Amino acid sequence: MSTSVDRNTNEGRRNFLKASLGLALTSSGGISIMSAVAAEASGTLNAYVEIDADGKVTIFAPNPEVGQGVNTSLPMIVAEELDANWDDVVCKAAPVAPNYGAQFAGGSLSTPMRWDELRKVGATAREMLCQAAAKQWKVERSELTTSKSMVMHGGSGRSASYKELVANAASIPVPKESSVTLKSASDYQLLGKRVVNASAADIVVGNPIFGIDATAPGMVYATYVKCPSIGGIAKSANLDAVKALPGVIDAFILEGTPGALDFGALRNMHAFAPGVAIVAKDTWSAFKARKSLTVEWDYSTASRDDSDALKAEALAILNSGAGEKDIERTGDVDAAFAQADLTGDAIYQMDFVSHAQLEPQGVVVEVKGDGVEVWSSSQTPVFITQNIANQLGIDVKNVTVHQIRGGGGFGRRLSNEPVFEAAAISQRIGKPVKLQWSREDDMAFDYYRSATNYRLQGAVTDGKLVGWKNLIAAGSRDDENPNYAAGYRPFDFPGKVIPNVAIEQTLFKSETPTGPWRAPISNVYAFAEQSFIAELAHQAGIDHKTFLLDAIGNQGWIKEGDIQSLNTARARAVIEAATKAAGWGRELPEGRGLGLGFFLSHAGHIAEVAEVSVEGNNVTVHDVWLAADVGQVVNLSGLENQLQGSVVDGVSAMAAQSITVKNGAVVESNYDSYPLLRMPQSPRVHVQTLDSGYRPSGAGEPALPPLAPAVCNAIFNACGKRIRSLPISNEGFTIV
């Protein structure tokens, strides 16, 4: 470890010290000095913390903000250990740079992956401030305490604010990690409290903080038209006619990469689909010109998917019985089924869905000489830098990426092809370009949540679930692997808990691109699994909650020490809490029902109970009671908001969201044909968070999976109709 500090040569001009340090954690978790930078009027204690002369504490959030709240919650972790006064803290998006590590938003990982790092960052900065005070006052470091951006010396009654100490603190060597102590949870002042979103004040006055608001001087506007059948090639177009239209600057074909793109290649990909770019003086001129564009498409490389045919093919596979491949097998499944008191057998099918985040994809890219600058709401800025350098054939050092708040993510912004489209357009015309996907583009060229097809069989003996069989019919683009989230992931429950389990899989050809959609695989598996368990309980004449708790058992951690794994005590606690809050077992009027769902995903143990009423084919979801154990709470308000929102999103998706595909092209185009839940249909949501004392897990995803089974189990209890297909509009039901 070495330290070097540049002294500003103009020190006499002002009284404060302009020296600062750039500090970051290495990939091994150690602390190293990355650089020394002179910073005007600020004390940069490390790559995450700056304290200026007014006492403002700027804390940088390393991961992208797409509505999951990390621009607030990640700085809170630093502020807690720093003992910064939260009122003085300004939260900012960090630059995209290697010293910030894995800058992405996915897998509900932002909080858990940064937890240790950011606590150490805050504690290290606090230690430096204390050492500076100790030196200044000639007292022992151990006699100093901190609170609300102040260092105090109890013995002498002396105190100093961080702003007074930061200049000296920035010039002392960064302490060894071993000399820095982290707080225990019982000492937290900020974590676990309700803190308002750091961007709330900007949001309520309409400040231009979103990706769509980015601008660059001299910027032009572009739209990019792709083959409706995914993967087709633009052969020719009436470019001259389009170029002659008002406001149009240029129109040209981009070769792109034919064929449906593969989400799995994301990390090392700068591919984008073939198409026609229209560049104009404003967005409207580009959109309007598009209506006059005629393209001759070459469909030879395009998807020919038909979602109805795919669903029928999958159904035939499921009806045929055995799968082609064993995915998982434990115990003696055949014996368990042969000796069972009762068995159940049911087929569950879920349609493709789109992300439909409210801000359509868009980006500003400026290719200038041998460099490029990108303003993007990507969920994976970490994957842009090298890939765009490869695309443009430039040095990665000449790539600057700005991460900007995104209007919703849900997995939609994990792929970066809008960036590469815009880069190609900017390179061609030599100007900064704002590329705006229309809503229709966004819905037509998504990486959809895969349609999924399961046949579930269960064996019950002595009132206990003893056998579990699952045949999966999975779409595959390459005939070897399931498409993203079309297959199975080894879930602890029931896989590791039920003694006799067989998971089998058969593939069928499907080219429609699929990708992560909020809680991938979990969001469909939970529906089938938790509905089917309720089916078996009903068949056995046992209360669903009792049957579920029996199935979960009491063995504690399934994988000791693995926070991702099932902990049956955590599972039982959330099921007990949610059912208690909902008044499980209470008498309900005719046509009303309660339903329960539990799922563990992304290390979050979550149970939900829904109360619905059914009148004819109209379903009203009145209330949802949710209990969550996601470990140590960072921002309680942000967490509760994610939990409430996941419930609403869950109802939204299960109600009527379905992407249909004909001739490889998506039929739905906007919110009229692909409805999102609106306020009148939205349930009341009652959330409670359980403090289990474990490490924090992310909260963006795990509350979604239990919702659909909870509601469908409630519908069954209300009217006796078992729903085995999503969306429930497939079965004639409407959520009102």
Add this chain to the structure above:
Amino acid sequence: MATIKINGKNQTFEGLDPAMPLLWALRDHVGIQGVKYGCGVGQCGACTVWLDGFATRSCQLTVGALDGRSITTIEGLARENLHPVQQAWIDNDVAQCGYCQAGQIMSAAALLERNPSPTDDEIDAAMAGNICRCGTYVRIKSAIKAASGAMTASALFYDATQSEEATV
């Protein structure tokens, strides 16, 4: 050519396609970006503004049809202090991604300006045109009720006789 009063200031649009939706004229030509593009077909409400005091989808208004009319956007809602709805949105920590919230606030504020104490059903009806993909409806409703307590019917709408000029 059209002259539109935007947040109390006359904006003259020259040389623009009269069929250009107000949404894009505001975003690309006036630099007012609080209005958000979500769907372009009047389904989502992210582009909600007030037209002569009524909540309206700016993607469904064309510049050419607005000569002499008065528009209020989220940028023009606060006066000396935030509008009670804006303050309630902060106090109730409503936003997740926040993209829809300017539109939600404009619809909610338009409701409360006329009906300061709406019932749940009236709130539902007034807000049904605004989609929140993050699902913050629970908090939107709480915030509207909180703001309702701080509201009395008032004349927030811009005085049409103001005459500040600007041309884009």
